[in-house]
Amino acid sequence: MQQRPFALFGTYALEEIPQTFSWFEEMREHNPVFKDERTRLWQVFRYEDVLAILTDYSRFSSQAYELTGGFLSNSLIAKDPPDHRKLRNLVNQAFTPRAVAHLSDRVTEITQELLDAVRHKGSMDIVSDIAFPLPAKVIAELLGVPAEDWDIFQRWARVDSSDAASRRESGQSMQAEMFNYFTNLLEERRRSPREDLISSLSVAEVDGERLSEPELLSFCTLLLAAGQETTKNLITNAIVCLTDHRESMERLINEPALMPTAIEEILRFLPPVWFLFRQTKADVELAGQHIPANQVVLAWTASANRDPARFPDPARFDIEREPNRHLAFGHGIHFCVGAPLARLEAKIALPMILQQLKNLQRVEGVPITVRAGIVFVIGSLPVTFQPY
Ligand code: HEM
Numbered sequence: 001m002q003q004r005p006f007a008l009f010g011t012y013a014l015e016e017i018p019q020t021f022s023w024f025e026e027m028r029e030h031n032p033v034f035k036d037e038r039t040r041l042w043q044v045f046r047y048e049d050v051l052a053i054l055t056d057y058s059r060f061s062s063q064a065y066e067l068t069g070g071f072l073s074n075s076l077i078a079k080d081p082p083d084h085r086k087l088r089n090l091v092n093q094a095f096t097p098r099a100v101a102h103l104s105d106r107v108t109e110i111t112q113e114l115l116d117a118v119r120h121k122g123s124m125d126i127v128s129d130i131a132f133p134l135p136a137k138v139i140a141e142l143l144g145v146p147a148e149d150w151d152i153f154q155r156w157a158r159v160d161s162s163d164a165a166s167r168r169e170s171g172q173s174m175q176a177e178m179f180n181y182f183t184n185l186l187e188e189r190r191r192s193p194r195e196d197l198i199s200s201l202s203v204a205e206v207d208g209e210r211l212s213e214p215e216l217l218s219f220c221t222l223l224l225a226a227g228q229e230t231t232k233n234l235i236t237n238a239i240v241c242l243t244d245h246r247e248s249m250e251r252l253i254n255e256p257a258l259m260p261t262a263i264e265e266i267l268r269f270l271p272p273v274w275f276l277f278r279q280t281k282a283d284v285e286l287a288g289q290h291i292p293a294n295q296v297v298l299a300w301t302a303s304a305n306r307d308p309a310r311f312p313d314p315a316r317f318d319i320e321r322e323p324n325r326h327l328a329f330g331h332g333i334h335f336c337v338g339a340p341l342a343r344l345e346a347k348i349a350l351p352m353i354l355q356q357l358k359n360l361q362r363v364e365g366v367p368i369t370v371r372a373g374i375v376f377v378i379g380s381l382p383v384t385f386q387p388y
Helices: 012-032 049-054 064-066 083-094 097-100 104-118 124-129 133-143 147-157 164-191 195-204 213-244 247-252 254-267 337-354
Strands: 010-013 033-036 043-046 123-125 276-280 285-286 289-292 296-299 369-372 381-382
Touching: 010 213, 012 133, 012 369, 033 289, 033 381, 043 049, 049 276, 049 285, 049 296, 064 276, 064 296, 083 195, 083 213, 083 276, 097 337, 104 124, 104 337, 104 369, 124 133, 124 213, 133 147, 133 213, 133 337, 147 164, 164 195, 164 213, 213 247, 213 254, 213 337, 247 337, 254 337, 276 369
Parallel strands: 043 296
Antiparallel strands: 010 369, 033 043, 123 381, 276 296, 285 289
16 A cells, blocks of 8 residues: 555655646555554545544544644534534524624725735745735634734734644644733623624623633634635645646636636645544444544544545646535534635735736746645745736
8 A cells, every 4th residue: 555655744745746646646546544653543534434433424524633632622613512513503603694794894994905016026935925814804804803913913823834833832832821811801801792703702602691701712713724725725736726726716716606616626636634633432344444432533634525426537727617515614513714705805805916917827836735634735926917
């Protein structure tokens, strides 16, 4: 059996990524459920098996995220029913489609401000000039973080270091700083509520119960972390896919109505999240393999999205692909709370970028690096365009 060409967590060149797709292909065919003895993780590659794992929360527990430490542990994403149900119902009350649709004018304004800052230059970095600040500003606004605090907010989002130990350390101190900040903000909003998510979360009730202070705090930090890095990569990956497939880019410029199916195809083809964790609560059989209880299972959603049993000609980038039931936002009870917001941001920002930045090109010869992990992170993507 071929070993995975790369470690699960590491930094690679963008050109190396197709090797991982070839590895997925081989694993789906010959070794769809296997235990990696080095990491002691069970890895799962086929669409139907990944779907079964995400559907069956009674045997595949999300408590696996507790083992990862950091912001995911002790949050909504790491809970099973009944705790998950309670938290999710409360969150759903505040995170309504109405609350999200309400943001569309602001998403347009923020995108225009970002484009105005670079349009005369004829070059920019898609990541730092658009893809990073847009979702960060939108989440700040959604949560009700005052505009003048944008700077510290930006700093938290940039917890980044090549060395894992210092990353963990700075991550922990950032988390303490974030908790502190949100504790004060919550207190203020309780005294004088406003029309923002923090105010509605602090009063939302299910069966007469409200979110506890630690639950509220971990939800705010989860939103920041889960909503920002992922949406940043959706926008960056969109520009990677469209500059790699120029005929699709031209079609989208001329037929913007194709944007919703194109966004789904970008999510399938180069997803921001590559795998999800679960932990077996009992012995299970999956694709003829016996997985004992208490094992950590890594479900490769990025491989499921390329499974030919589900997606005809999966290596083809097809902006009109339908149906396209990819697993980029997960599936089942943990299906991404922020999916409507991420889709809204992409649906507004991408047409504005394509319409306003004529002759958008990637800068040749600049190495593009990817930090692989749960989230697939492109650090920088320089582009040129016609200034105006
Ligand atoms: C393109 C952007 C995004 C992608 C690809 C993405 C992906 C995902 C995935 C795959 C899950 C499921 C995790 C699991 O089952 O273990 C998830 C859950 C979640 N996402 Fe997103 N996400 C995105 C944007 C957002 C945004 C914008 C927010 C919030 C502002 C958000 C908040 C959450 C939360 C709170 C959960 C946990 C839901 C639960 O456990 O019930 N995400 N996301």
